[in-house]
Amino acid sequence: MPGSERPSLVPAVVAPVLPALPGFARVSAIPNCLAPHKRWTGRVPALISLERAVGAVCDLARVPRMLRGGGTLWLNGIKIPREFWGCLHLADGDELEFIIRPFGGGGFFNSLLKIVGAVVGIALSFVLGPEVLGIFSAPIASLLGLGVTVGMSLLANFIAPVRPPSLSSPSLDQRSASPTYNLNASSNSMSFGAPVRKVYGRHLVPLTRIVDDYTELIGADEYFYFLGVVGFGPLSMESMQLGDTALDLYQDVSIQICNGRPGDAVPDILPTVVYQTPLSIQLLTSDSVGNPLAPDAWWVTRSTEPGVDRIGFDVQAPQGLFGMDDNANRYPVSRGVEYRYRKKAGLTEPAGQWQGASQTVKAQTVSFPQAILPQYSYSYYVSYDEGYRSAVIPAVSFTATCYLYLDSYGTLCQAQFSAKNGTPYRDSNGWHGSAQVSNPSLPSTATLICTIVISAAAITSFELGEAAQEAGITVEQAGPLSLTFSEGSVSTVYSQITLSGYGASPDKAVRKGVSLSVPFSDTGYDIQWRPTGRDSNSSRTVDALYISAIRAADTTKKPYVGDIPLAMVGMRIKATNQIQNSLPLFTLIATAELPDWDKESQTWIERPTRSPAAAYLDVLRGRANFRPRPDAEIHFESIQAWSEWCAEYGYYFDAVYDTQTKVWDALADIAAAGRGSPCLIDGKWGVVWQRKQPGQPAGHVTVRNSRDFSSSRSYKDPIHGLRISFINEEQRYEQDELTVYAPGYSAENATLFEKIELFGTTNPAQAAIKGQWHLNEALLLIEQYSATMPLEYLRLRKGQKVRVVRPEVLYGIGTGAVKGWTLDDNGDMTSLTWDTELQLTPGERYGAVVRLIDGSEWTVAGTSEDGRTLMLEEPLAPPLSGRVDDDGNPILLIRRNDIVMVGTAGDVGRMCLVTGIRPGDNLTATVSFVDYIDELYENDDGPIPDYTPSITLPGTGPLRKAKTPRILSIRSDEWALAALPGGGSQPRIYLEWQFTDDSRSAQVQFRRHGAEDVAWQNAAALTVGGVSCYIDGVLEGFTVTDGVKQTNDISYDVRVRAVNSIGWSSDWAIVSGHVVIGRTTPPPAPDMVYLDGYTARIRLENRPLDVVGFEFLVAFDPTDSLDMALPVTHPYTSDAMFDLRPWAGNARRVFVRTVDELGLTSAPRDLLIDFGDILPENVVLEYSQKAEGWPGEIVSGAVGQLDRLYASDSTYIFPTDPQAYVFADEGRLPVFPTANGAPMSYSFRLDVPRSAAGARVLVQADLITGGMQSIEFRHYAIPYVFPDMPEAFVFPADAESLVFPVVVSGQWQAMPSDYVTPGGEWLDIRITFRPGEFPAIVDDIRAILDVKDQEAKVDSLLIPASGARLPIPAGVFRVITTVTYGMEAAEGLTAVHPLTLDKNGGQRDEAGYLLEGPLVVGIDRNDNYTAVRIDAVIKGY
Secondary structure: OOOOOOOOOOOOOOOOOOOOOOOEEEEEEEOOOOOOOOOEEEEEEOOOEHHHHHHHHHHHOOOOHHHOOOEEEEEOOEEOOHHHOOOOEOOOOOEEEEEEOOOOOOHHHHHHHHOOOOOOOOOOHHHHOOOEOOOOOOOOOOOOOOOEEEOOHHHOOOOOOEOOOOOOOHHHOHHHHOOOOOOOOOOOOOOOOOOOOEEEOEEEEEOEEOOOOEEEEEOOEEEEEEEEEEEEOOEEEEEEEEOOEEHHHOOOEEEEEEOOOOOOOOOOOOOOEEEEEEEEEEOOOEOOOOOEOOHHHHOEEEEOOOOEEEEEEEEEEOOOOEEEOOOOOEEEOEEEEEEEEEEOOOOOOOOOOOEOOEEEEOOEEEEOOOEEEOOEEEEEEEEOOOEEEEEEEOOEEOEEEEEEEEOOOOOEEEEOOEEEEOOOEEEOOEEEOOEEEEOOOOOOOOEEEEEEEEEEOEEEEEEEOHHHHHOOOOEEEEEOOEEEEOOEEEEOOOEEEEEEOOOOOOOOOEEEEEEEEEEEEOOOEEEEEEEOOOOOOOOOEEOOOEEEEEEEEEOOOOOOOOOOOEEEEEEEEEOOOOOOOOOOOEEEEEEEEEEEEEOOOOEEEEEEOOOHHHHHHHHHHOOOOOOOOOHHHEOHHHHHHHHHHHHHHOOOOOEEEOOOOEHHHHHHHHHHHOOEEEEEEOOEEEEEEOOOOOOOOOEEEEOOOOEEEEEEEOOOOOOOEEEEEEEEHHHOOEEEEEEEEOOOOOOOOOOOEEEEEEOOOOOHHHHHHHHHHHHHHHHHOOEEEEEEEOHHHHHOOOOOEEEEEEHHHOEOOEEEEEEEEEEOOOOOEEEEEEOOOOOOOOOOOEEEEEEOOOOOEEEEEEEOOOOOEEEEEEEEOOOEEEEEOOOOOEEEOOOOOOEEEEEEOOEOOEEEEEEEEEEOOOOOEEEEEEEOOHHHHOOOOOOOOOOOOOOOOOOOOOOOOOOOOEEEEEEOOHHHOEEOOOOOEEOOEEEEEEOOOOOOEEEEEEEEOOOOOOOOEEOOOOOOOOOEEEEOOOOOOEEEEOOEEEEOOOOEEEEEEEEOOOOOEOOOEEEEEEOOOOOOOOOOOOOEEEEEOOEEEEEOOOOOOOEEEEEEEEEOOOOOOHHHOEEOOOOOEOOOEEEOHHHOOOOEEEEEEEEEOOOOEOOOEEEEEOOOOOOOOEEEEEEEOOOOOOOOEEEOEEEOHHHOEEEOOOOOOOOOOOOOOOOOOOOOOOOOOOOOOOOEEEEEEEEEOHHHOOOEEEEEEEEEEOEEEEEEEEEEEOOOOOOOOOOOOOOOOOOOOOOOOOOEEOOOEEOOOOOEOOOOEEEEEEEEEEOOOOOOEEEEEEEEEEEOOEEEEEEEEEEOOOOEEOOOOOOOOOOEEEEEEEEEOOOOOOOOEEEEEEOOOOOEOOOOOEOOOOEEEEEOOOOOEEOEEEEEEEEEO
16 A cells, blocks of 8 residues: 555645655555554655654554554564553664554543454465465465364354365365375385475374485395484374384394484495385396307396496396206206406497406515426436336426416405426537426406516516506515515406305395495496306206396485474385395384473473373474474463363364465364364464353344345255264274264164264264364354454454344344443442333333443343343342442443343343454455354363453444545556557556545546546446546647657546445545656566577566667677667667677677667666677688778878878867858767777678678777777669659659669668678778777778688598599689598408599589589509598588
């Protein structure tokens, strides 16, 4: 609502204006506490007192006088007591919040002093609006409903309302999305982005996985790892189950629990995030038809997830490993699997080298054999006579090599030489032996650690292998034949694992897992496997091997790193012989640990609790609420009393929220579980609930303080029973149903049922009690009432008991106002008189209930003879206040005009229960209620509820003239424009008003101001209750010509009047002489201009309808201002983007302005761009102005030394030529000189030949000093010789006229950097230079005709020995500059390289484009021509 800035448009209603003072304070106020959703905002001057500011706000917000004088005031967030309002003053920038509450004194309004101002029972949607419970992100309908849902419409308006059933209809309810209430899932779900579960009370919970669970082989056993979230902590947890089996019955289970208390450690049983992919890949050595494969073809490859530093896999023989002998006896066999891995290739990085697992070589000393063959006896043949002789062959020393290596199993092995004695020989020195030495060879899977050379009995040399060196292993000689190695971790070439069948059960599945730590790879790893030997093709051998899983992990990632305490469970469980395929559903029972009201100590204690009050309070203040309520906004008294009541009668709330839910719906769920409903009490969040309320009522509903009384009654057949759907804790929280029956009915004869859902109730006995109570309520409370009450309704609260005396329902005989009474000599009252005649039977005994000044009741009994005076049965002391007046007389609580209610003795009216209060217009509200029946609460002996004092305001009759409405706003700027169907916009007037009574219809008219003889025109049809409209068919009050705005004396008179429900209209409220602004204000500047590659993009939020596009201007230097920029859109671009590639070059400044329909432009936004210099690629022609003697036109400069252009170093205002103009014809040149010289421009004409079609035109200036301000160009248009009209003459009639048309020049425009000429044209080019520290000096200006590189490819073309021309696309090349070849090897071809015989000699088309490519031939080793097969890349232009 506008404040003090609103123009005074209505002569009859003038807004009060505060005096102008320096600075302002911002004010946010609720003028009517009955409608807290209607807020007034505005400003008041600084330096005034708070009291005066409050008065000004009341004036500006038009608060009724009767409600002024009181309220609650906050200054900069601090509540200011009433007594300080007069002494504190506002400062500039202060923020004031004010809630106006009825406050006053004297006479009729004394009772207003006692109003607490509670706004109760109001629909709270405006308060909660976008708020949702906890991590819930959208204000959608609650999936959990309210505490009780029932199909009986007669129960729809009680304290704890009911809703349709949903547990049995998941397709119609969002609860089907709940992982808690939809337990049909076979596994624990993982839902990223889903809400975190919030548990209240005690409930079964399926855990939510937050990371992928995985398996791991430890020895021969498989283990399953799991980490799940239970919900927001803290929670107590018990009764864990997998499927239907208690977790305690499983073997080898490790559990880690985090209750979610602050400081609790997250379970580290899964210390990192693991990615596991199940596989079933058989390792084969033969193809599908049994043909053997080469060993290199045995490899099988799979890749891990990216971003990991640990990898692993599982190998299994699911059928076991065994062979069978001839007697069918099974015996175990062993099979091996080699594996290796490498870093996976990325977009820019190649794949790594294959390697096996890193193996640790421990520090050790290794001995090696000596290279000596020992002496031996040798028998040799001498002669026939001598026979054989024996000789001793001495020991033979030799040199040999040994290898130290790691095999594929990671075992450190030694490959030794072998030697044997050769044939001995004899010389003059005797016999000698010889040695035959075989040096060892390394297995293909070996990783070399060291090469050792041994001569005789000593190591002569040794060298570490590459892998050992990379591992940092060192070696020293420890002895003649021993070496000492240090420890190191070596990367092997291959690694190998062996699987062996079980001796006792060789057909039992064999499994083995491998886990490796590897360097972090953001691309992941490739892993390969192959069997180490060929599998047997014999039907007697079973040895099939499979890769069953591959896994990877990033050990730097933790499963949960949030700062919100969550309850979690981590588990490792042996899967072997216990779990098949996947983990069964993991559930447990959790109990919320919340602040709980302790009746004994009268404090809130955090402990496991099922109390609805604890859950209710947690929704308001807990971590799951993104906007928790501070304690100052919570009515703890009502919540604490409700907590004690729920504890006394055994009401619990056991439920789970794990889907998106509104705060209001959650509060309603919880409150309904304890017969309650959320509400505001004294402006704070509290709760009301249905219970027995002994004592006097909190208010009264009579003909004297209410109107529009109505009642509705259900005439449906009474139901026989109620079917109750609920979650049963005794059946492990499965859905269950029970039935309660009405009196006289049972399972045998009941046929008419309704169904309800008890959300939050899990105990069957409690469900039966609640169901019976709701059934009794449905059978007894069959009538509902409503009445319109004045301000007095403020003293009522939803759920309170009131006395109803209304003739429509025959509750009581009648109502009057106390007129007087009589006292006897003792001061006791003997009779009571009221102001109206009631139909009373003389002699009958009647009761009268008087509502006293403090709101309490005083009841008397007696008889009446005239229907106006009740003669009391016996004198009674009048009710006293306990105080005395100034004369010392006691003050009575009874007053004249107090309401008196009359009925039969002991039954005056009817007790009812308030079920709802809905504020309306004119300080009224509609109050709904039902009968209050004691029988419903026989077992409820709760405390008497608090009540607030009451007031009585007189009603007003409907037969009256409507009051003049108040015009709140009138506007006609761009905000009010209307879009036209064919594009464009038209002006409109927007009018907003406020009814000042209960009228709901209005009439709006308008006409041109000053045209009194013209009839008023009606605005468009208005809706009932509408308080605003648009007026079409109006003209703007301004005209815009060439960007200049002028008034046109067009304005309008606009008026509005109210029409009430009986058709009486009000006086007109009028606005006179309103000038329509429409499209005549400049449009808003773009909110943002930014680069997206080479494209400038524009963002303009709230774009007015009259905006047609955006104008781009380019300044050729980043320091230039807007007036030096040239437009490059003609006239604008309608898209919010513009390609800036044509304006590449040095750093430049781009200006962007919004353009509207009238051609008005906004203030500019600017953007600096620098796409780099434009360099010529293939220069076709180049024109130097310096070489041609500067033939163009020079302005403000001259040719000087070294044939350079020099700008004038001084400029005079008046020219030396008396015939010249004072002002330059170039509008962009300044009139007055600058201190460092004037801008200089140079213009020249460029004649582009037709053969240059398709070439770019580049203009480059060689500057000595100064800078380039702009480059412009213009085209020349040549009119046709022959006229368009066939009847026109070719030759002109005028002898002086020319036969051929004159060439006409176009407009100057900014020249882009990539202008492509069509050839055969004239261009005028103008360059403007600005001075720098010195006047501009230009060495040369060159116009370059340049063409871009073109490229064509030829693939796998066979060139014969005679040579051939390469094929090229048509219309691409005029000149071929280079040809690059690749030669393909082919059988029978002997060429060693191709040779280009001719590049540009092929045929051409009419435009000069080559039709044939270069002539090519192959050359052999003898430099002879031969055939060749080539690939070629052809470049040219």
